[in-house]
Amino acid sequence: MNTLNEEAVVIPLPDPRFKPVVRQLHRVAGEDPGLISRDSQADAGIDEAWLDGLADHLGEHAWMELDLSTRMPGGLLDALRNEVTILHKTDAMRRAGIGRGEELTRDRSVRRDQIVWLEGFTEPQAALFRFLDELMAGLNRRLFLGLKRYEAHYATFQQGDFYKRHLDSFRGRASRVLSLVLYLNEDWGLDDGGELRVFSPRDENIVTGVVRPEAGMAALFLSEEVPHEVLPANRTRFSIACWFRQDEVPLPLQAVVVPESFC
């Protein structure tokens, strides 16, 4: 893995689809995306007992709210927030779609956020990926979900944006298995809206939880089982949505392939 270089936070790649994002980050030269602590080069060192509790809870309830602020490397949340703030100010983010391939639509009555996929080539993204690698391995050892890879994107919900009730994966496709949404917003107040509302897997009209998108908080849930929605945000809301998948890497150079959008 790349060692942290004070000069170059962004590591450019020859792939043409990635270049625009790198350019966007460089263009806002005065704004440092932020450096994360050198400790983050080491394994995330996720606590085994914490993973045990997490696996138990997930097995029983199909979803849970998590506080990852003390579990992630120091400074990483700030670095990710700085990065998405810069991407948001440029035109790097695109309106998100629903469905995949031919069925992809950009229906603004269902979903209004803007996204950009993480590629893992900036230091904060690489550190996040190391954390996600460990989390995935730890959950696989406990829950036998057969998770093989993940995909992740930043999302911005601007004032008034929402995402209506949905599932992240269609039953039987066994692709997206586990969803993780990590929030990046400091001082998210009760009046700021934008909560994640989680519904019962057995009855989609019963609310089983509400998660405030405060920095470091996260929701983890079974993608095929747990209906959820994002209530309209009253201020700009930043998050990272991540899906752990059971299927194999579609192409050898998966990291530079722009993933398809999803439901």
Ligand code: OGA
């Ligand atoms: C999603 C999603 C929830 C959130 O992107 O599929 O449900 O709280 N996001 O941002």
Ligand code: MN
């Ligand atoms: Mn979702």
